[in-house]
Amino acid sequence: MVRKFVLPDFIFESSWEVCNQIGGIYTVLSTRANTLQQILNDRIIFIGPDCWSERPCPFFEEDLSLLAEWKSTAIQEGLQLRVGRWLIPGRPIAVLVDFKPFFACKNEIYAQFWNDFKVDSLHAYGDYDEASMFSYAAAKVVESFYHYQLNDSFKVIYHGNEWMTGLGLLYIQKHVPQIATIFTTHATSIGRSIAGNNKPLYEYLLAYNGDQMAEELNMQSKHSIEKQTALHVDCFTTVSDITATECKVLLDKPVDVVLPNGFEDDFVPKGSAFTAKRQAARRRMLKVASALLGETFDNDTLIVSTSGRYEFRNKGIDVFIEAMNRLKNDGRLAKKVLAFIDVPAWMKEPRQDLMERLRSKQTFTQPLNHPMLTHWLNEQDSDRTLGMINNLGLDNNEESNVKLIFVPCYLTGQDGIFNLSYYDLILGNDLCVYPSYYEPWGYTPLEAVAFKVPCITTDLAGFGLWAEHTLGHESEIMDGVKVIHRTDYNFSEVADGIKETIIEFSLFDKKQVEKSRSHAFQLSKKALWKHFIKYYETAYDLALRNAQKRLKA
Structure with missing residues (x-):
């Protein structure tokens, strides 16, 4: 007999990236x-x-009318918040909470969490305080709403x-124990730090001790809250099998469900809108390159890109x-x-000089400085990407068949140069390259x-592993994903693999290109949420059942 899932009546979900577009979690x-x-x-909510x-x-x-009575009560309780809709498909309810008032009592908050859960906040620095005060404020929002509008009869x-x-998850666990808790780590803080500090993560993973590495890399506080949360919540999850292994070793807690x-x-x-946007994106990219380099590029140019968070090695x-x-x-x-x-x-x-060229109808035959x-960047001389480009002599000279351009801004549609959003530019590419060393999932591919757009990724990315598992064989560029x-340690082999794949793709005829593009699109259809939401249903069920056991213990 198939067990029936227990599904929630109500879900609160929090993240620093709710209504705040920063990275992949958004x-x-x-x-x-x-x-x-x-x-x-x-x-x-x-x-x-x-x-x-x-x-x-x-x-x-x-929306001032949305949840107005509860909001009034929450404000009387000392919370500063706004209620409305997240402007995305589905337009879900969103609450934005001002966490700054809690800074005044952060030391008392930290002391309480040390006493309750042994969370070490003594070594906090950088964004730890800001994130923690938001987390605490978010939990107070959940607590307030639950007591005002819900009761023990709701799951x-x-x-x-x-x-x-x-x-916040730990706060809810203690103060509103009727609520089941789920924690998703999208990448362990210590694993990302090991990789980002040029230490070999994978070969020595089983030999690493998470607590010891956190002390060595000055990551004690972030590692502590992450580990204690993983140990105490009703359901601990991550986004891929590769990160699940990392969690088990570095956080001393196997994940309950992979999401x-x-x-x-x-x-x-x-349809025609896709074709029009692809053509517009290509025209813009070619125009920017022409203005920057003083060189004409026809539509047969192979446009390639990489993108993501600025983690140079990862x-x-x-x-x-x-x-x-x-x-x-x-x-x-070719x-x-x-x-x-x-x-x-x-x-x-x-760059003002580049903006002036883009506004001009003149054809330029000489490159700008720094082509x-x-x-322009702050502290430009110390930028790692520019440094490597300059050290290798990739100066975009006229004789080179490969021109490399660094676009160091968020593509919001208002960057001053492209003035197209990331999603409006990406479809203009012929090929995308994401050769990640550390990538728990990988939204960009x-x-x-x-x-x-066919892409190149690696088997150290959760998406790369999923693609090969889904296809059932080693994935090549004709499959849509290489x-x-x-x-x-195989940096050189990976660089050669990227080079060989781009050469292979450049030799494709029109029919082969369309076949690769079609296969890429068909693979993406297998990752729609309607296929993956079942994993969340499993997590919800497990969290609710474990919460019931916890309450009866």
């Missing part, structure tokens, strides 16, 4: 929300930080994402640059290659294939 939550809205119909001060939040629309879940929500990241394809244009930015360096000297390359590094850095401003950079084997 994509996880914002694309999944519509599926959950269809199931729960406004019985899911997302809680995010009100970090906008006097500026309007572009992802949030306040309720509080789901927190990343270590930044840990304090792979899906997406909704409602942001992918259809995201494989270093190996991408090296691959372009090797590619420029390979005579087998087309000119225009390669973009779309990675937000410490951007100062868009590999679209926006999933987004690429959803836009019919998965390159990557280890702690």
Whole structure:
């Protein structure tokens, strides 16, 4: 007999990235929300930080009539919050909470969590205080709402994402024990730190001690809240099998459920709109390159890009640059290659000289100074990407068939140079490259294939492993995704693998290109939330059952 899942009546979900577009977690939550809205119909409430001060939040629309009676009570209880709708498909209810008032009593809060759960906040620095006070404020929002509008007859879940929500999950566990708790780590803080500090993560993983490495890398406080949250919640989850192994070793807690990241394809244009947007994106990228380099690029140019968070080694930015360096000297390359590094850095401003050229109708035959950079940077001389480009002599000279351009800004549609959003630019690529060393899942390759752009990734990315598992064989570029084997030490082989794949793709005829693009798109369809939401249902069921056991103990 098949056991029937116990599903929640109400879900609260919190993240630093609710109504706050920073990275991949925003994509996880914002694309999944519509599926959950269809199931729960406004019985899911997302809680995010009100970090906008006097500026309007572009992802949030306040509704003064929504939950007005509870909001009035919450304000009387000392909470400062706004209630409205998250401006994404499904338009779920969102609460933005101002966490700054809790800074005044943070030491008392930290002391209480040490006494209750042995959370070590003594070594806190950087964003720890800000994240923790948000987490605490979010939990107070959940507590207030539960006592005002719900009761023990409701099956309720509080789901927190990343270590930044840990304090709140533990608060709910103690103060509102009737609520079942789920914690999702999208990447362990200590694992990311080991990888980012150029230490071999994978070969020595089983020999690492998480607590010891946290002390060595000055990560004690983040590691402590993450570990204690994992140990105490009703259901501990992560996003891929590769990160599940990491959790078991570094946090001393096996995950209960793996929640792979899906997406909704409602942001992918259809039919003639797709064709028009692809053509517009290509025109813009070619125009920017022409203005920057003083060179004409026809539509047969092979446009390649990498993108993601600015983690130089973890995201494989270093190996991408090296691959372009090797590619420029390979005579087998059948087309000119225009390669973009779309990675937000410490951007100062868009280049005025480039903006003037883009406004001009004149044709330019000489490159601008620094012809590999679209926006000026703060502390430009110490930027790692520019440093490697310069050290390798990738100066975009006229003779080279490979031109490499660093786009160090968030592509919001208002960057001053491209003025197109990331999703409006990505579909103009012919090929995307994400050669990650540390990548628990990997939304960028999933987004690429959803836009019919074949991509290159590695088997150290959760998405890469999923793609090969789904296809049932080693994945090649004709399948829509080329998965390159990557280890702690095979940097050179990965660079060669990228180079060889780009050469192979450049030699494809039109029919082969369309076949690769079609296969990429078909693979993306297998990662829709309607297929992956079942894993969440398993987690909800487990959390609710474990909460009941906890209450009866």
